[in-house]
Amino acid sequence: MTATLLPSDAERGPRRWPFLGNLPAFARDPLAFFESLRDDYGDWVPWALGPQRNIMVSRPEHAAELLGAVESTFRPQTLGWAFRQLLGNGVVVATGEDWRRKRALVQPAVRPRQVRSYAATMVECADALAGGWSEGSRIDVHREMAGLTQRIAVRTLFGSDAAGREAPISEAMATAQRELGAEFRGLTLFLPPWVRTPGRRRMRAAVAVLDREVEHVIREHEAASARGAERDDLLGRLLAARDEHGGPLSRTELRDESITLYIGGHETTSTTLTWAWQLLSGAPAARARLSEELDRVLGGRLPTYEDYARLTWTQQVVKEALRLYPPVWLISAVAGEGAVIGGRRVPAGTGVWTSPWSVQRDARWFPDPEAFRPERWDANAPHPVPEHAWFPFGGGPRACLGARFALVEAALVLAVLARRFHLDTGPDPAAVFPGLTLQPTGPVPATVRPVRP
Structure with a gap:
């Protein structure tokens, strides 16, 4: 029997399969699908993920409207059973008064004054990693950055090194990433919670490991x-x-917020640093400017929190890596009564989506958008970045609480390592897997080169 396509909405958009909507195209490659919506159909595109009717918006000002209206005329969209299993009802998932209470309780822990106190740990852990590298050695950049940011996250979040427990935590988080991405891109997304698939069993086992580790450190704190x-x-x-x-x-809230902060302090920063090293490997001029800044600002010493503001090019490298590879690659919310985007009414119950990946790779806002150009962020750049066109940490009232922590961590770690070494990842960039965050599909091999032979 030959399948037929449903007609699209009255507005122009991709045609949909019965029951599946645009799931087949989305599942094959979500990032390419979002770009095709933008390029082929415009800035306001109706589409469907299974039975869910959605709108995709691709203008920065529309994304800003969406982000600013969450908790008023929009509500956050929970992206499946696996997403809820991992994050529970933490500040990323909670809504209404529950969200406001949790945000007020969590926010003081990641304010700039507190981030300052964690900077020494970030530098110390990065310096220890650099001490184990040697000229000509081959490393997996992703594994190295994941191990480093995990140690930083465990020490700053839990106040310990979790000696002997790093591997189970890392393996559990990797499993959770894979299963969450697989569910989000498949029919499992629409199955009721009581259905037990092999992927869901793996997800439950991974979450059980994370729960056990969090409970262990909570008890350690209580005993102390x-x-x-x-x-x-x-x-x-x-x-x-x-x-x-x-x-x-x-107790449940402590678990949920600990997992949320762990992901924010580990998963997002490790991928940002991995992509930054890969991009720098293919951009000798940008890498040379980084070395010049580190020599001038640091003079051979390790960086401190006070150096962060002066490491402007280092910050721009991080910002450009976040532009090209935003860890959070999609943002969605569900319209309530009276929801409006760009002056147009959005029917209640409609999902409204936007993608930092798609918006931040749009030639209208970023000339030559696929190119790695940290100079885009120069104060006197000829093409200033439009307002709201860069939003890797979301925005509005639900902007990522750990954004400052992540930016400082990425810049200081990069400064510590790049003052001594260059990582040559070769000519072939790693492929991208859109899971909970934007991950490489596999190892990112590199040769360690000293900055000064």
């Missing part, structure tokens, strides 16, 4: 507190946090 030895880390601040009624975070 009982002895009068308070710990100055993120988890310690979450344990001490009280809402306006004097209530603490519950």
Whole structure:
């Protein structure tokens, strides 16, 4: 029997399969699909993910409207069973008064003053990694950056090195990434929670490992507190946090926020650094300017938090890596009554999507958009970046709480390592896998070269 296509909405958009909508094209390559919506159909495109009717918006000002209206005329969209299993009902998922309470409790732990106190740990861990590299050695950049940011996340979040437990945590998070991406791009997304597939069983096992590790460190903190030895880390601040009624975070809430902060401090930064090294490997001029800045600002010493503001080119390298490879590659919300985007009414229940990947690779806002050009972010750049065209951390009231932590961490780690080494990843860029974050599909091999032979 030959399948037929449903007619599209009255507005121009891709034709849809019965029951599946545009799921086949989306599942094959979500990033290319979003770009095709933008290029072939415009800035406001109706499409369907299974039975869910959606609108894709690709103008920066429309993305900003969407982000600014979440918690008023839009509500966050939970992207499947696996997503909820991993993040629980943490600040990324919660809505309404529950979200406002959790945000107020979590936000103080990641304010700039607190990030300053974590900078020394970031530098110390990066310097220890550099001490293990040698000229001519071959490394997997992604594995190295993931291990480094994991150590930083564990120490700043949990106040310990989790000695002997890094591998189970890393393996569990990798499994969760794979299964979440697989569910989001397949029919499993539409199955009820009680259906047990092999992928869902793997996801449950991975989440159980993460839950066990979080519970272990919570008990360590409680034992230390009982002895009068308070710990100055993120988890310690979450344990001490009280809402306006004097209530603490519950055990489940502590778990959810710990996982959320761990992903923000580990997964997003490790991928950003991996892509930054790959991009620098193919851009000798940008790499030379980075070395010049590190020599001039640091003079051979390790960076401190105070150096962050002066490492302007280093920051621009990070920003450009985040432009080309935003860890959070899609943002979606569901319209409520009275929702409007770009002066146009959005029917209640419609999903409205935007993609940092698609918007940040649009030639209208970024000339030669596929090219790695940190000079785009120069103060006197000839083509200033339009407002709202760069949003790798979201925006509006639900912008990522850990954005400052991630930016400082990426810049300081890059400064520590790049002052001594160049990583030659070769001419072939790694392929991209859109899971929970934008990951390489496999290892990213590189040869370690000293900055000064």
